Amino acid sequence: MHYLIRRSLHAVFLLFGVSILTFLFSALTPGNYFDEMRLNPQISPETVAALRAQSQLDRPLPVRYVHWLSAVAHGELGFSFAYNSPVGPLLWARARNTLLLTITATLLAWLLALPLGIWSASQFGRAPDRVLSWATATLLVIPDLVLALGLLILAVRTGWFPTGGMISVGFESLSPLDKLRDLASHMVLPVLALVLSALPMLVRHVRASVAEVLEAPFLRAALGHGIPRRTLLYRYALRTAANPLISLFGFSVGTLLSGSLLVEVIMSWPGLGPLLLEAILARDLYVVIGCVLLSMLFLVAGNLFADVLLYWADPRIRTEASAK
Amino acid sequence: MPLRSFTKWLVVLLVLHGVIAAAGFFAPYSPIEQDRDRPYLPPMRLHFFDTQGHFHFRPFFHPLRLRESAFDQYEESTSTAIPLHFFVRGASYHLLGILPMRFHLFGASDARICLLGTDAFGRDQLSRILYGGQVSLLAGLLGAGVTLFLGALIGIVAGYYAGWRDELLMRVAELFLALPWLYLLFALRAFLPLSVSPLEAFLLVVVVIGLVGWARPARLVRGVVLSVKERDFVRAARGFGASHLYLLRRHILPETASVLLTQAAILVPQFILAEMTLSFLGLGIPEPISSWGNLLASLQNYSVLVSYWWMYLPALAIIPFFLGYLGLASSLQERPAAYKIVEKKSWNPS
Numbered sequence: 001m002h003y004l005i006r007r008s009l010h011a012v013f014l015l016f017g018v019s020i021l022t023f024l025f026s027a028l029t030p031g032n033y034f035d036e037m038r039l040n041p042q043i044s045p046e047t048v049a050a051l052r053a054q055s056q057l058d059r060p061l062p063v064r065y066v067h068w069l070s071a072v073a074h075g076e077l078g079f080s081f082a083y084n085s086p087v088g089p090l091l092w093a094r095a096r097n098t099l100l101l102t103i104t105a106t107l108l109a110w111l112l113a114l115p116l117g118i119w120s121a122s123q124f125g126r127a128p129d130r131v132l133s134w135a136t137a138t139l140l141v142i143p144d145l146v147l148a149l150g151l152l153i154l155a156v157r158t159g160w161f162p163t164g165g166m167i168s169v170g171f172e173s174l175s176p177l178d179k180l181r182d183l184a185s186h187m188v189l190p191v192l193a194l195v196l197s198a199l200p201m202l203v204r205h206v207r208a209s210v211a212e213v214l215e216a217p218f219l220r221a222a223l224g225h226g227i228p229r230r231t232l233l234y235r236y237a238l239r240t241a242a243n244p245l246i247s248l249f250g251f252s253v254g255t256l257l258s259g260s261l262l263v264e265v266i267m268s269w270p271g272l273g274p275l276l277l278e279a280i281l282a283r284d285l286y287v288v289i290g291c292v293l294l295s296m297l298f299l300v301a302g303n304l305f306a307d308v309l310l311y312w313a314d315p316r317i318r319t320e321a322s323a324k
Numbered sequence: 325m326p327l328r329s330f331t332k333w334l335v336v337l338l339v340l341h342g343v344i345a346a347a348g349f350f351a352p353y354s355p356i357e358q359d360r361d362r363p364y365l366p367p368m369r370l371h372f373f374d375t376q377g378h379f380h381f382r383p384f385f386h387p388l389r390l391r392e393s394a395f396d397q398y399e400e401s402t403s404t405a406i407p408l409h410f411f412v413r414g415a416s417y418h419l420l421g422i423l424p425m426r427f428h429l430f431g432a433s434d435a436r437i438c439l440l441g442t443d444a445f446g447r448d449q450l451s452r453i454l455y456g457g458q459v460s461l462l463a464g465l466l467g468a469g470v471t472l473f474l475g476a477l478i479g480i481v482a483g484y485y486a487g488w489r490d491e492l493l494m495r496v497a498e499l500f501l502a503l504p505w506l507y508l509l510f511a512l513r514a515f516l517p518l519s520v521s522p523l524e525a526f527l528l529v530v531v532v533i534g535l536v537g538w539a540r541p542a543r544l545v546r547g548v549v550l551s552v553k554e555r556d557f558v559r560a561a562r563g564f565g566a567s568h569l570y571l572l573r574r575h576i577l578p579e580t581a582s583v584l585l586t587q588a589a590i591l592v593p594q595f596i597l598a599e600m601t602l603s604f605l606g607l608g609i610p611e612p613i614s615s616w617g618n619l620l621a622s623l624q625n626y627s628v629l630v631s632y633w634w635m636y637l638p639a640l641a642i643i644p645f646f647l648g649y650l651g652l653a654s655s656l657q658e659r660p661a662a663y664k665i666v667e668k669k670s671w672n673p674s
Binding site: 017018149279 | 515607624
């Protein structure tokens with residue numbers, strides 16, 4: 001258990017560190033949300049100054065940070081100037097949508113990558129393996145921006161999928177089943193863009209680590225004992241090759257979160273991406289900080305999940321931890 | 325063998341970059357030359373066979389005219405055929421930014437030839453893509469330069485001096501690695517001025533991109549330095565009284581070269597994409613300067629997306645560059661293994 005506690009403490013350290021870092025960066029910001037108000041002749045300078053004081057923007061940085069920390073403790077995460085409301089509730093609604101997209105894409109990408117990579121490794125060097133390698137190489141050189149825009153154009157021209165937003169007009173009046181179907185049809189395009197951009201890297205890694213394991217003597221022995229191929233590949237080879245792949249899982253969460261940011265903006269999915277972009281353009285300080293921290297929280301959670309998985313899958317880590 | 329593939333990819337990349345660097349020659353027009361009477365001209369087709377079916381060695385095209393009762397629908401006026409000429413005189417430009425020239429690879433005398441169509445202001449897409457590439461590639465290359473410089477500096481300080489400096493720097497690096505990189509990029513961009521002149525915007529983009537990626541190369545360099553500084557030849561040099569600066573310059577920096585080179589091949593395309601993403605979202609290079617990112621910005625408009633597919637073409641320009649850098653990176657990653665075997669054989673003949 002020491003191992004997991006250590007990893008959790010590390011995650012907490014990261015959260016604090018990044019929050020301090022973002023606050024330090026925010027001190028560099030020239031101008032703030034209220035600067036544009038100053039240009040407006042209808043708003044008196046006193047009002048602007050009062051608003052500034054109310055939002056604590058005229059206080060020194062450490063004071064603001066402590067104030068913000070207490071707001072975090074209340075689940076508010078500071079105050080959004082543009083929405084005139086606490087950041088917390090604003091973020092949760094958007095974060096749910098981002099998570100829906102990212103988790104679906106992560107699961108789907110891995111569910112596809114594992115069998116594809118294992119199959120490719122079992123056919124190592126033969127025609128199917130080479131075709132698949134070419135396919136992943138092709139996907140690898142298409143950046144996510146290009147891919148997402150291309151898919152969007154395809155959808156617009158063919159009309160196969162809805163091209164923007166998360167739900168159709170009149171979503172409220174649909175039956176639960178239709179609601180689900182509507183949501184799913186809206187998810188197809190963004191999830192496809194995310195999965196396709198993450199897939200080639202995953203398949204290549206799975207293939208490489210499984211192919212390496214397949215060379216091992218114990219697997220040849222197992223093959224000699226007449227253990228079925230499928231059991232051999234999925235039970236023995238995958239288990240042995242799992243270690244680097246689980247670390248890759250944490251990394252893939254980060255890639256997918258980044259990809260999701262872009263895909264959400266392009267396909268107007270109401271997640272953190274569009275919110276962050278609006279907040280940057282409006283200089284809505286605490287929303288930016290909230291979005292960034294939340295993205296980090298997700299990534300750290302993904303890594304922590306990978307750590308737990310590793311602890312469960314790799315007996316060496318368990319013995320190492322208990323030895324200490 | 326890997327060395328040969330390295331050379332091959334290097335040549336491919338040099339040619340690709342050369343085309344972009346000499347954009348003025350390959351682009352038929354200036355990127356800001358407008359033709360407001362012909363917005364959203366679709367890509368023109370080059371013909372070899374005329375309406376009678378006769379073959380012409382010199383390709384020609386039919387100028388486009390507006391279809392009746394339409395404001396953005398064009399058709400070829402097949403009655404006139406305009407031949408394409410090579411090495412024609414056109415708008416003046418500076419080759420590689422210094423050499424004043426007027427020659428363009430191709431052009432036509434009576435009408436504008438827009439092989440990839442035009443945008444909302446009737447500006448030639450091909451020219452804008454070629455000139456935009458200069459901005460995007462330069463941003464990517466300079467950004468990677470900044471990142472690698474920072475990464476090498478921090479990695480060397482952390483690895484060589486160790487102790488509290490190492491601890492502090494690596495903890496900060498962890499913070500940078502803990503953020504999804506696009507969020508980090510946006511966060512850095514968020515805290516810098518928004519409305520700036522094109523040149524300032526370019527420098528901002530370079531700085532932001534450069535600051536994002538230093539953590540990974542820094543950690544790799546640190547690892548190399550940690551192992552190199554304990555090697556016998558370094559210890560010997562230190563024993564002979566070599567100064568820190570001498571050791572770093574003469575023995576340690578050269579050992580980090582292969583790591584840095586591999587990182588460069590990985591980072592440059594990623595950073596070109598970062599510039600594209602920033603400019604695409606309106607946080608990077610502003611109009612009228614073109615970059616691969618802001619050329620795509622018009623696609624955020626739904627009607628453009630539906631009607632003018634050729635506005636998507638700038639996106640495809642990055643793909644050969646991605647391919648080139650991917651090839652270069654994988655050929656570099658193959659190299660150390662071969663290098664190690666050779667090294668082992670020659671140094672430890674046990």
